[in-house]
Amino acid sequence: MPKSKNRMWHWETERKYGLERHEVYGAYNRWKSIEDGLVIFLRKDEHTQGEYAIHNNKEFREYAQWVAMNRWCEYYHKTKEDFRKRYGFYAVEPKENENV
Numbered sequence: 001m002p003k004s005k006n007r008m009w010h011w012e013t014e015r016k017y018g019l020e021r022h023e024v025y026g027a028y029n030r031w032k033s034i035e036d037g038l039v040i041f042l043r044k045d046e047h048t049q050g051e052y053a054i055h056n057n058k059e060f061r062e063y064a065q066w067v068a069m070n071r072w073c074e075y076y077h078k079t080k081e082d083f084r085k086r087y088g089f090y091a092v093e094p095k096e097n098e099n100v
């Protein structure tokens with residue numbers, strides 16, 4: 001399988017038939033993620049099944065977290081520092097970002 005360098009990760013921002021909800025920030029941030037709307041909707045193979053599923057793929061996870069952090073700042077008119085205060089860390093900028 002090719003390395004996922006230029007892979008375009010895919011998700012939906014609204015629930016559609018057959019999709020599963022994924023909290024972009026999990027564990028102790030799960031409820032904040034839900035409260036703030038940082039949830040995405042994925043097919044099973046994008047969510048938990050297979051090597052490109054977000055739960056199994058760090059690049060996908062980090063990319064979604066990066067996008068979510070930036071959307072969060074835009075939507076709530078906040079800074080990345082505000083984000084760090086609420087979530088405990090900054091999302092990492094993906095290296096592939098320049099290609100997407």
Ligand SMILES: [Zn+2]
Pocket residue numbers: 021022023047055
């Ligand atoms: Zn999930």
